[in-house]
Amino acid sequence: MAASILVVGSVAFDSVKTPFGQADEILGGSATHFSIAASYFAPVRLVAVVGTDFGDAYLETFRKHKIDANGLTFAEGRTFRWAGEYSFDLNERRTLDTQLNVFEKFAPVIPETYRESEYVFLGNIDPDLQLNVLEQIKKPRLVACDTMNFWIEGKLESLKRTLGRVDILIINDSETRQLAGVANLVKAAQKIMSLGPKTLIVKRGEYGVLMFHGASIFAAPAFPLEDVYDPTGAGDTFAGGFMGAVARDGEINERSIRRGIIFGSVMASFNVEKFGVERVTNLTRREIEDRFRQFKALTHFEEL
């Protein structure tokens, strides 16, 4: 039995327009995408806040995946809402509306039973809150964390304090360049690792992932798909598959991290095939393993 993963982040209702259709007020948010992806590999404990409009049908999705939602707070008010629209090639996203609602005052309290979690994922929230969460965890084995341009610009000192206690930072390429203040990714990665994280995972969307760990670099492609419907949540789904696979593995080393990155990429590739969490809530172990093998075939070449 794999050790449990604690995730702190957002649960939201997303409204998404893509060239292939639209979906209104579907279940989304970083903690949602992360939890469901991770649940295929390890038990997940969810800390987030929702409003009184968050009905039992949504809780059923968490139950189906055996996600422990005791850390889900129901606050007076409405659940976080986000609306966005993608360009014709899905490479650009425009935010149409953001209503933080109950998420605005989110001050995560980690339930007593969660405090001995060994694997911790800090979704993209205020870095002061991320640090506060970490201080509530007794003895984490592995802490991974996400952030965004908003915190890099507005709360850099807080973010640096948090990074000092993080093992793995998982961000995209523009955030990497912005955080380091350097255009070259290899140099930027070295600079970011000097802030604390021993490992940096750079998400590059349709171009896959680069992982930096000391002087070692790992490059994983994204899975080339004929039909991409909705990229929303792909990054958090990646992080969920990644942390889940590492937790299931039990060892934390470059071998397990590389395999975790492939499992994360597998889960992200499923995520974009339908709107919201629709595809990732309906996967079989066989489908996941088949796509892992397809990644092997996708990247294989003979030794010298």
Next chain:
Amino acid sequence: MAASILVVGSVAFDSVKTPFGQADEILGGSATHFSIAASYFAPVRLVAVVGTDFGDAYLETFRKHKIDANGLTFAEGRTFRWAGEYSFDLNERRTLDTQLNVFEKFAPVIPETYRESEYVFLGNIDPDLQLNVLEQIKKPRLVACDTMNFWIEGKLESLKRTLGRVDILIINDSETRQLAGVANLVKAAQKIMSLGPKTLIVKRGEYGVLMFHGASIFAAPAFPLEDVYDPTGAGDTFAGGFMGAVARDGEINERSIRRGIIFGSVMASFNVEKFGVERVTNLTRREIEDRFRQFKALTHFEEL
């Protein structure tokens, strides 16, 4: 002894500005970059045109690499000149000046001794000229070809005729989307393969390469470098390393094509480390093999 490779393309003087410096009137052009990279793997036969200003010092570069330059025509006038400038992150390029000079009337005549070449690379020239070259070759085993937006827009029917006789098309991602008229790369690749080429190699700059062959896809990363000085010619250097490695291998199948793509990526990674051909003219077999092994380490992950 590997079979010879025939390359038809441009030989030029390039003036390049990058954030790291500038170089004036250095040896460049598609056939130059291709030839030098390929020469590490197989004998190369060069067909191109230069002006009377093309001095012996430049010929010495070809001689050093045992490139057969009997197909190099000296025409009355000046050699093709190109000048360009790169953005701070090297991802965008602005052409400052193009003087076709003697290249404008380039009508490649293949010397009799070149006509039994088994491997043929058609650099980015008018597709009618590419087809004309092919008609002069007796019995090619493998024909690869490059093209660009200019020909896709202006000479699509000619280009399609040429593609009908090409085995491998090597173009970048925006050319792929433009040629197919489809944003999704997987769908675009299927459409392009229906025009003739059994294999499509899509160059994605710092993101590496995607290869399509029937239903099979191969993804190769670019080598992450701390210092990139000048991307000019990286695509042609890739093609040279690729064709050279396939010719040296002797077999033409997916195995040799995948390895060829890695050797092409190895050579392209050296090319960008200095201006023009400076780095690629001074490589050892050991350096090439070391970087090939580094590509293996860069992409390795354990089986399921």
